[in-house]
Amino acid sequence: MEFFFNPKGIALIGATTKPARGGFSILTNLLKGFAGKIYPVNPRYSSIEGMLCYPSILDVPDPVDLAIVFVPGPLVPNVIQECAMRKIPGVMIESGGFSETGDDGKKLQDMLRRISQETGIRLWGPNCMGLVDAVTRHVFSFVSPTIWDYGLIPGDVSLIVQSGMLSAGFLIDTMTHGTMGISKVCSVGNKVDVEECELIEYLIRDPHTKAIGLYMESIPDGRRFMEICSRSPKPIVALKGGKSRKGAEAAMSHTASLSGNGAVISGAMSQAGIIEATDFKQMMDFCRTLATFPSVPHNLPGRVAVLTYSGGAGIVSADFIENLGLEVADLSFQTRQTLKSVFPEWMPIANPVDLWPAVEKNGGEKAFRTAVEAVCADPGVDAIFLHLFAGGFSLNFDLSPLADLVRLSGKPMVAWLIGERKQARELQIAVQKQGIPVFREIQRSIECLCALLKRTQRETPWNASVESFRHATASVKWKQVLAMSSSTLDEHVSKQILADFGIPTVPEKTVGSVSEAKAAASGFGFPVVMKGIAPGIVHKSEQGLVRVGIHSNEMVENAFSELRAAMPNGGSILVQQQINGSIELIAGFIRDPQFGPCVMLGLGGILAEALKDTAFAVAPISRKDAFHLMDQIRAQNILNGFRGSIPVNRDALSDILIYLGEIGFACPQIQEIDINPLIVCNGDPVAVDASIQLMTKEK
């Protein structure tokens, strides 16, 4: 990929002297920052800006290792062919008019893909803004050259953005505000060849990148994406557009992207250690916070000390800290003693630390320095949230000694700032140079601390492939059944398969007569459950085919004849031990179009279903992944033994989740598995009802 980022010579195909045209902006940007050779190509000119202009790429002398193309769409395939003939390794196609414009454009784009596949030429785009690198000053883009007026501020955050307009707009917004620098912005457009996975790999190696931000509308190869991200030592923040139903429709209309299942995407990202953002500036704020503190230890409790000049702002900060899942730190005795030295006697010492009385007594500088020093030394404090004011109130003082203290302590500190507009902007820029990210809203400050402190980076990378199963022989045993069966397997067969793959299932027996039923019931012990299994009926309860609480032979007899009567087209009858558990879960497997085999866990029962409290992980999953999946359930405390119930045996539950993934790998015929309910009895989960849905066969 190096020729895309640091080419020796660039041919600009579609160079023009007409301002306000993309070809002119690209040329201007190249001339301002690129130190290598530039070759304008356009048959209409013999020279441009004092440079020789070539009629065709075929006429350009060496060395050219990157061509930037900005000619009308229909001309592009021919141009690419010529580039391939010239053995140019990479082409950045910034023209539009491809798959985003319907069928004709799609055909053009398919031509590009074929050329790339046949000749090996690498294509970036089309329909994109190209590349802006504020560190190397390589601006291979039609983005407005006015960005140079603002210094093209170098920073350590790199972005990959699917949408061209957005990346250009945000770049101008970011540069002109001057409160955040960037390294590379890669606008990849329709991704005919180069896509985010390869770029992420490049940026992971890039020494100028400390954090990576992604805006995506689709994740075509979800498994590769997860493998790469899960290996990244650098934080990756992703904003995935189109996770809601209406958003997905819009994404389909925008770039014909298949958005995918929002819950699966969130699960996959979390599993890969990716931080999810929901809005654009929020993504930038997460990135710059994470880039500022690359070496904050993980798995800290997230105990925050709040240093404020306003009691009210301290209270609202505490509300956000608690509601977003961090902790308001309990200050140590030592810290309290130190703080007492600057406070008036009447002032109770607490966190949030309202420093105003100390500021009135000692001036802002001494009050804040004492407090920062104390919380830096406090072992019960993981991070510091500082409130700043620009423009008076004895709060205008040099923050650099304070920033030095914090840097030495290794603890992250972020700041919230209000105040006089110009002074606030200057203060923000100055403070950020000291390594303290500054925000203008309390919520955003705490969100960024969350992204930093609650980041769950993987200790070991995620592998898409599976080397061995514990229950490999089971797939051989069931191969024929799976090949022969219709679309959904019945409860009994489904559970037999699950049991062979190591999943605990309820003891049960199909019975052909009342006496067999009685024998089965007496074997299991009363009470038992009896069910009618009729072909094609999935919702047995709704069809009156489930009888629970059967506690006598008389009831067995009645149930048997009633179930028979309820299945006029035949069916079999199942006698089951009745499992009375404190907790109902659902667990399952789905084969996702973007991420392949995935496992699912959720709370069971009607309420959980109504609240959609389910979470996903991409198979294969490790024991850690399984535990992480359990942590995603909102009603967490139920798993932990809420109200005196026995906690769920997490090891047993993680086995079930791991095996569900294995079944999906071992049996490619399976589309979906649904264990509902998975009842937890004395801590141990048991599959009580289940169904396996097979792939629809090709006709």
Added chain:
Amino acid sequence: MEFFFNPKGIALIGATTKPARGGFSILTNLLKGFAGKIYPVNPRYSSIEGMLCYPSILDVPDPVDLAIVFVPGPLVPNVIQECAMRKIPGVMIESGGFSETGDDGKKLQDMLRRISQETGIRLWGPNCMGLVDAVTRHVFSFVSPTIWDYGLIPGDVSLIVQSGMLSAGFLIDTMTHGTMGISKVCSVGNKVDVEECELIEYLIRDPHTKAIGLYMESIPDGRRFMEICSRSPKPIVALKGGKSRKGAEAAMSHTASLSGNGAVISGAMSQAGIIEATDFKQMMDFCRTLATFPSVPHNLPGRVAVLTYSGGAGIVSADFIENLGLEVADLSFQTRQTLKSVFPEWMPIANPVDLWPAVEKNGGEKAFRTAVEAVCADPGVDAIFLHLFAGGFSLNFDLSPLADLVRLSGKPMVAWLIGERKQARELQIAVQKQGIPVFREIQRSIECLCALLKRTQRETPWNASVESFRHATASVKWKQVLAMSSSTLDEHVSKQILADFGIPTVPEKTVGSVSEAKAAASGFGFPVVMKGIAPGIVHKSEQGLVRVGIHSNEMVENAFSELRAAMPNGGSILVQQQINGSIELIAGFIRDPQFGPCVMLGLGGILAEALKDTAFAVAPISRKDAFHLMDQIRAQNILNGFRGSIPVNRDALSDILIYLGEIGFACPQIQEIDINPLIVCNGDPVAVDASIQLMTKEK
């Protein structure tokens, strides 16, 4: 209150010539904006700024109807006494050193309260920033006079803020950014006399105020607050600090405020039609949006049309619209036809409307005007979300014709803006002058649309008092029992009381012998439930005192003897009809320290408890309030008949909620009522278990 806002003459007690002192800032601010007479008072000076300075307020000639006090705390009571002697109607005490500084300060503050009560003099503060009115230019505050340099921008939002530092800081922030004007900022500090209720009433009458924003740490008289707010034709936005546990601790430490139960506060606010904010700038953004569109009809579905130049930003907007509870509008056939006229042929027309291809074809002005015109005329569109870019891309055009169109249509439009810093700020100010609120983040834009479109203004005001009950005699019947009883009534007595107040309860009977138990069971029909009721035992299930599914005389016998054995200290045995319902709810009553009698509704069962899915309303509640309370439950769809179950009979449920409130009014001895579970059987809710907790008696 008029003398606080528009006095004829002001005495400034504590006037000084020393810059950087509050007394100097107040004087400077008065001189800059107040047209009436100003009388500096300070025994150390004979003149200040060319004005005669008086040694004491007693020496000041008339007319003085407001005194502003900025002298050390211990001197304040004497000064107030003198003001009272002079018959000055109002005093604004901006000095600190009162209840916020511990016991001595609290004594000082109590002295002020006494003087006010005895003499009738009205006191504002102490420990506050006073008043800033950008419309009348009355700045009765020590806030930095630099605010005048920025024009003290008049607007139509008024604020009431408990915290002094915060109001001063935010005022400077707001004025210097210039993107929002204000009417009055009232900083009320320790609220020794004047508090938010009276100020809200004043601002409701104030012709310069269109929306009211509140920052509060406590709501001492919750019921009066609700009455006033529920009568307000103007939108009220409130940020209540200290709703989390740690936030409440911080509030207690900051202003010794009792924060109260966060869920009760949220319920009360929602019931009174107040919009809740969680962060400061968000509160300001809600206020300015609501002030811009004072006459948007309520109860619209909230169908939003998104007009964007970036497909990506459109998709993210759609995600927020759906996730925050609004709807992405379905565009009418007519709208689609109109849009087709400006789009290239290949472009599918959908909402969000990605106008970029239309901008390329027709220029920004025509593309946007056509789209705005179309959605303004579309009856399926309730509001418009416009995306703006400042600084190029053919998107710099005059928005005023567009704003005129929108204004005529009566539909609210808000805008999201990114772009070149200076141009973006200018554009924001210009566009807002046209009546279009502008935001810099998509999430905030949609949050503001939500605050506007999902506002549930009351049709009738809420009344704190109750005129008549439907079950007035029941309280007479139970008076003696309630007066005689120990702290918690047992299940059986509790349900008898509930039944007398009209609440449906499960059929049940206390039994003294096995034969009585069998008779009761046969009366109810099997299965029945049997419970042991032992004095002092609240959690019967945990104590093994509940037997369900009793379906034979033999089981009645066993249960009877087992329950007897489980109550070695005696107790009675209850036989109950077993109610099998599809939905378990909890309902109850509590007497809140700030809001008084409140009713509660939540989903029942262990899962709901773990998820804390409960909501509160302040009694008395109307049928509408009861329905509104049901709407607060997160797992809404369960009440509506999820998965084919019968929907809850909302009329029957609202009766129960209304009666729970009535019981609280009729029986002041009751502290708390807990109906758990309230089982919904064929749609009708029945109290299956309940307990009534009485007030702890004074010793």
